[in-house]
Amino acid sequence: xxxxxxxxxxxxxxxxxxxxxxxxxxxxxxxxxxxxxxxxxxxxxxxxxxxxxxxxxxxxxxxxxxxxxxxxxxxxxxxxxxxxxxxxxxxxxxxxxxxxxxxxxxxxxxxxxxxxxxxxxxxxxxxxxxxxxxxxxxxxxxxxxxxxxxxxxxxxxxxxxxxxxx
Amino acid sequence: xxxxxxxxxxxxxxxxxxxxxxxxxxxxxxxxxxxxxxxxxxxxxxxxxxxxxxxxxxxxxxxxxxxxxxxxxxxxxxxxxxxxxxxxxxxxxxxxxxxxxxxxxxxxxxxxxxxxxxxxxxxxxxxxxxxxxxxxxxxxxxxxxxxxxxxxxxxxxxxxxxxxxxxxxxxxxxxxx
Numbered sequence: 349x350x351x352x353x354x355x356x357x358x359x360x361x362x363x364x365x366x367x368x369x370x371x372x373x374x375x376x377x378x379x380x381x382x383x384x385x386x387x388x389x390x391x392x393x394x395x396x397x398x399x400x401x402x403x404x405x406x407x408x409x410x411x412x413x414x415x416x417x418x419x420x421x422x423x424x425x426x427x428x429x430x431x432x433x434x435x436x437x438x439x440x441x442x443x444x445x446x447x448x449x450x451x452x453x454x455x456x457x458x459x460x461x462x463x464x465x466x467x468x469x470x471x472x473x474x475x476x477x478x479x480x481x482x483x484x485x486x487x488x489x490x491x492x493x494x495x496x497x498x499x500x501x502x503x504x505x506x507x508x509x510x511x512x513x514x
Numbered sequence: 515x516x517x518x519x520x521x522x523x524x525x526x527x528x529x530x531x532x533x534x535x536x537x538x539x540x541x542x543x544x545x546x547x548x549x550x551x552x553x554x555x556x557x558x559x560x561x562x563x564x565x566x567x568x569x570x571x572x573x574x575x576x577x578x579x580x581x582x583x584x585x586x587x588x589x590x591x592x593x594x595x596x597x598x599x600x601x602x603x604x605x606x607x608x609x610x611x612x613x614x615x616x617x618x619x620x621x622x623x624x625x626x627x628x629x630x631x632x633x634x635x636x637x638x639x640x641x642x643x644x645x646x647x648x649x650x651x652x653x654x655x656x657x658x659x660x661x662x663x664x665x666x667x668x669x670x671x672x673x674x675x676x677x678x679x680x681x682x683x684x685x686x687x688x689x690x691x
Contacts, residue, residue: 492660
């Protein structure tokens with residue numbers, strides 16, 4: 349089965365992701381940046397004059413930065429949750445190291461079969477989101493989610509094939 | 515639409531959690547990790563929309579363009595009178611002609627011009643700090659990788675826009691900050 353994660357990262361890091369300090373820093377930087385851009389806008393406006401085009405550029409950047417901030421917050425929160433999950437799975441193994449029992453194989457197969465349909469629905473939902481969204485960052489994110497779900501779909505199919513043989 | 519996806523993710527996450535207790539393998543845990551990130555992303559997406567609405571409402575409530583289909587945030591579609599800033603990038607590019615022609619109102623006192631330039635200069639410094647962090651970031655999954663790339667691309671675009679704006683503002687009255 350193909351790995352989901354980048355092979356350059358050590359296995360331990362892949363399975364047990366720690367909260368990356370740089371991710372924390374990036375989330376903080378984006379939070380501050382979003383404030384700076386909106387404050388910048390307020391200062392421009394505060395002069396009692398309208399610089400329509402300067403404001404248009406700064407506002408657009410402020411909007412993008414708010415999205416950056418929330419994207420980084422999502423990554424940071426996900427890494428935090430994974431760190432908690434990790435505590436319960438120190439014994440996690442590579443698939444080849446495990447000899448699943450017939451019951452375990454059946455459980456995985458049943459899960460994969462049940463979720464193939466859900467995954468298909470999710471691909472469709474994200475595709476619709478990608479079509480509808482016009483902001484480049486949201487559109488790019490929805491397209492990334494489509495690819496991520498398509499990869500899951502392939503993985504689930506492989507799981508079914510693999511555990512069918514046991 | 516996003517609520518449906520959130521429901522699906524929750525369902526899948528719960529089943530995976532149960533399954534992981536039975537058979538903790540790398541492949542199942544990596545699937546679980548992806549769903550955690552997807553769940554957080556969808557949650558933050560709606561929060562971002564709300565914050566953008568708030569900021570736009572504060573600064574652009576009196577600056578409207580009529581009948582323009584604009585930034586479509588999370589499936590919402592604005593067809594009524596909308597703040598100018600919500601226009602897509604193409605529209606903004608068109609507005610550049612105007613932007614280049616007249617950055618400052620006529621007869622604007624020098625000190626006011628200097629203040630605007632100073633604000634833009636400081637925003638360039640903010641952008642540099644953002645770029646510096648994002649250049650160092652390493653992704654742990656393909657989904658993270660795409661998000662980092664999207665943000666980096668967007669930051670580079672901001673850098674170009676802000677520098678263009680500052681050059682223009684400096685050129686307009688022939689003085690630097």
